[in-house]
Amino acid sequence: MRRLDQLLANLGYCSRREARIWIxxxxxxxxxxxxDDFGRKAAENDVRVDGEPLDHPGxxxxxxxxxxxLVCSHEDREGPNVYLLLPERWRRRNPVVTSIGRLDKDTSGLLLLTDQSPLVHRLTSPKHKVPKVYRAVVDADLSPDLIALFASGTLLLEGEKDPCAPAGLKLITAREAEVTLTEGRYHQVRRMFSAQGATVVTLHREKFGPLDLGDLPAGQWRELPLDYFSSP
Structure with missing residues (x-):
């Protein structure tokens, strides 16, 4: 249970001062x-605003x-961000809605957003080895020998001391490939190909764990149950 003014402010309805006026x-x-008391504590499911239940209180x-x-940063100086795709109320929530891992500005595809920090930590932790699948187009022909190299767990990225974890590589054409990662280093797919003399021209994330985009159009979002990634 939370104070009414705090509850409304945390869910992005208004500021705590404005909440007192609403009450x-x-x-x-x-x-x-x-x-009639903004300091009253109440269960989220019992509260209504203008007759409507609270917006995703859980x-x-x-x-x-x-x-x-679009970038995954909340910093305005870095340019337009993915959060601008969401309703304004959701952008004012506290805890803030953030991405689970990141996709850089020039990468498209499946991105998860949440205000549940334990879920962020669980799905980005290397120990859980959540697979992510990317489709990459590069500017040079790819050798089939790269399949074994990516899978070996010996590929070392520039500036790093520890090699990449074993990764899956499937060659679609001479210059297009599908990459499956279980870790999320900075610009990892781009740097893996760069280490072999190929520059990534386009990069798209197709899957995150069991999820795929299906027919979801670019720039759109779909709600998922909070327990979607819970263990059976």
Missing amino acids: EDGRVTVGGETA GLLLMVHKPVG
Whole structure:
């Protein structure tokens, strides 16, 4: 249970000061009765604003089809970000909605967003080895020998001391490949190909764990159950 003003502010409805005005104006009810104390603690499911239940009080988990040109940072100086695709109220939530891992500005595809920090930590932890599948187009012909190299766990990236974990590589054409990773180093797919003399021209993430984008259009999102990634 949380104070009403804190609850409304944390869910992005308004500031705590504005929440007090909303309560004074009779816009908030608890258990069907008009609330008259902004400091009152209430169960989220008992609260209504303008007659409507609270917006996702338990948290958010979203699958987004990220287009090229958007960053995963909240810093305005880095340019337009993926959070601009979401309703304004969700962008004001506290804890803040953030990405589970990142896709750089020039990479498109499946991105997960949530305000559940334990889920972020679990799905990005190397020990859980959540597979991510990418489709890459490069500027040079790829040798079949790279399949064994990527899988060997010996590929060393420039500036790093530890080799990459074993990765799957499937050659689609001479210059197009599918890469499966279980870790998420900075610009990892691009740097893996760069280490072999090929520059990635386009990069798209197709899958994250059991999820794929399906027919979700670029720039759109789909809600997922918060327990989607729970163990059976």
